[in-house]
Amino acid sequence: MSPGAGGPSPKPGPHGSAGVPRATLRRRSVLAFVGLCVVCVAVITVTVVRAVHDRGPRSGTGVAQDEATQISSGLLFRDTTLQRSFGRLALAGASPGATRRITPLTCSRASFAGGRGVCLTVKRNIISNYSALVFNERFDVERTIQLAGIPSRTRVSPSGDTAAITVFVLGHSYADHKFSTRTSFVDLRSGDVVEDMEQFTVTKDGSRVYSLDFNFWGVTFANDNRFFATLGTAGRTYLVEGDLAARRVEIVRDDMECPSLSPDGSRIAFKKPVHSGLGPVRWRLAVLDLASGDEHELAETRNVDDQVVWLDDERILYALTSDGEATPSTDDGQASIATDLWVTPAAGSGRPEVYVHGASSPAVVAASP
C-alpha cells in the first residue's frame, strides 16, 4: 500500500501528536497524496503503453504463399501462420499443403456459398468498428454492413442470398453484468438486416415459450428459409429449427451448441458441453442423425469450441490452437493465436489429423456449375 493510502504519519489529534503541529501533518499528508497520484499516473501510463505495444502478430514459420484474385473450388480459410498474412483470408488448393493463395481481405470469421461471401472484420480504433464485408468471387467488396458488437459466427445460405451473423454484445455494467449474443439475418443482395432473431417467436412442442434471457447463435442453413441454430437460456443450450419467413423457431433438442448441417442435409454436427462440476465447461464434438434422432461422439476427444464445417458428407473440419487447446469463441482479444485445421470422420471412427496448418474459420467452396 502506498504512503497516502496507509497514512504513515501519526494520526492528527486535535493538537497533532508527537508535538507536530496539525497544519504540518495536513501538509505532509497532502504531499503524500500528491506523491501517490504521481506514482499511479506513471504506472497507468506504463501499463497502457506496454499493453498496446504487446499486441500484433509475431513472426513465425514460413508457409509458401501466393496472391489470390478469384475463388475456385476448394477451401477458404483465415490465415493464422503468424506472418504478415496473419488474419488474411486464404485459399488452399485441392491438396492440403499446397501453396496457399492469400486474398486481399482480412477477417476474423468468414463464410462463402453460392458465389457470395461474408467477412467479419474488426477495425481497431479508439472505439473499434465492427463490420461485415459482403464479397463476390473476385473478392470485390460489394457492401459493408455495420455490426453491433464483436464478431462471433457467420454463415451464408447455399444460394448466397442470405447470411446469418452473430456478434457478442457487451451489456453496459451499470445495471446488468451479462453479455449476450445477437444474431441477425442479412439480405446479401441489398445489405439490409432482414430479421433480428431476438424478435422471433420461440415454441416448444408447438406452444409458445417466453424468457427474458433468450440468446441465439451459430446458425446453419438448410436453404434460404429453413435453418438450425443454438438457443441459450437459463444456462442451458438447445438446438432450434427455424423458419425465417414465419419468424419462428421450434426447440428440437437440448444440450447442444453450434450446429452444422451436413451437405446432404441428413445430419447435424455440433459441440456438446461436458460439465465437470463447477469447473470450466469442455466441448466434445458429436453428430446427430436427424431422421433417427441418434447421436454419436466423434473420435476427437480434445476440447473443441468451434462451429465445425463439413468438408464433405464423410469428414468434419474444425480449428484448434496449435498447442491443442480450444480456439477462442471470439477472435477479439486473441488477435495472434496460431491455429490449425483438423479433420475427423463424421462416422465417429478413425482418428483426427491435421488438414491445414496455420488456418482457422474454414469455408468449403463448391465448384461452380
Added chain:
Amino acid sequence: MYISLRRRPSGNGPVDSPPDGLVPSVGGNVVALGLTSLFTDISSEMVTAVLPLYLTFELRLSATQFGVIDGLTQAVTALTLLAGAVVADRSRRYKEVAFAGYAVSAGCKVGLLAVRSSWMPLTGMLFLDRTAKGLRTPPRDSLISLSAPPGRLGSAFGVHRALDTTGAVLGPFVAFLLLFAAPGAYSSVFLISFCVALVGVGILAVFVDKIRDAGPVHDRVLFGAVAELVRMPALRRLLAAAALLNVLTISDAFVYLTLQHRSSFQSRFFPLLFVGTAVAYLALAVPFGRLADGIGPRRVVAGGYVLLLCAYGSLLLHDPGPLAILAVLALLGGYYAATDGVLMALASTVVGVDRRATGLALVATVVAGSRLVSSTGFGFLWSRMGPRATVVTFLVALTVALPVAVRLFAASARSRS
C-alpha cells in the same frame, strides 16, 4: 424536528452561502467522499465491465457458473451492510470502517491479478471485494449525513450520488477503451483499476475529516441494535414504505429488455440505454437533492415514483420510437435521482446520530431485498404472461401502492416528532 443534524460543518466549504449557484455548497467532506466514490466506482466498474468476458472467454466458465458467482457475490454485499454499520456505530469510527472497506476493495484488484489463472481463488477475491463494499457503504452514508450543512441533507446526498454515478459511467468506458486498444489485456485493466482505486482511498484518507459526534455509544450485539431500531415506529414505517415501493419496482435490466421487445430499435444501441439512464441520474441528482431540501424529501420521493409510473406507461406504447425511448430513460434516471439519495436523506432525519449507520444500512438492506423479490417475481410473470401483461401488472400494483407508501412516510414523519 430533525434530531441529529450536525450543527458544525466539518469541511472547508462555507456554511451560510446562499443556496444559489449550480452546485449547492455541501461542505468539503461531502465532496471528498463523492470523489472517493467517483474513483472507486471507476475502478470497480472497470473490473465488473470486463469480468463476464474474462470469466467466460479467458477462464471458460459457463453462463450458469457465472450466474451462480454473480448471485452469490450480490448476496454477500447485502449481508455485510449491517455488519459494517453496527461496527461503525459502536466504535463511532465511521471514517476508519469506510477506509477499511475501500482499502480492501482496492487490494482485491491486485488480488485479481495474482489469482488470475484459476477461478476458485478468483471467486474468493470477488467475495472479499463485495464484503468490503457492504462494509463501507453505511459508514460512508453516515459520514455524508453527519457532514451535511443544516438543511442541506438532500443536496449533500445529491452531490455524492452525482459524483458516484459519474464514476460508474466512466469505469466501463475506460475499460473497453483499453481492451479495444489492447485486446486481451485483462491484467492491464486490473492493474489500472488498482491504481485508480488507490487514488480514491488516498482522497478518503487525506481529505475526509473524522466525525465522532457526541451521544451515547451502544454496545449491544448486532441483533439487539437492529431490533431496537426496528422497534422505532418512525423507522419501521419508513422501512415498510421502502419495501412496498421497491417490491413493485421493475429492475432496470427488465425495463430495457421490455423496451427492446416492444420496439424495433436496433440492438446495437442496447448498451446506450444504461448510459442514458445514468446520465439522466447524474444530471438530476443535485437539482432533486436541492428540491428535497426545499419542499421536503417525502414529496420528492413520491414525485420520483410518479416519474417511474410514467416510464412504465411509455413501455406500453406500441413500437415506441426514439423519442419515447429517450423519455423512458430520462424518466428512469429522474426516478433514481429523486429516490436513491433522497431516501437516505429522509432516513437520516429519522434515525438518531447514535445509530445512524445501522439505520441507513437497514434501509439499504430492505431496498436490496425487495428488489430481489421484485426481479424474481417479474421473471416469473414474464415467462407466463409475456412482457406487456407483466408491465401492466406492476404498473397497476405500484399505482395502488404509492398512496399507501406516501401515508406511511407521513406517519413516519409524525411519529418522529
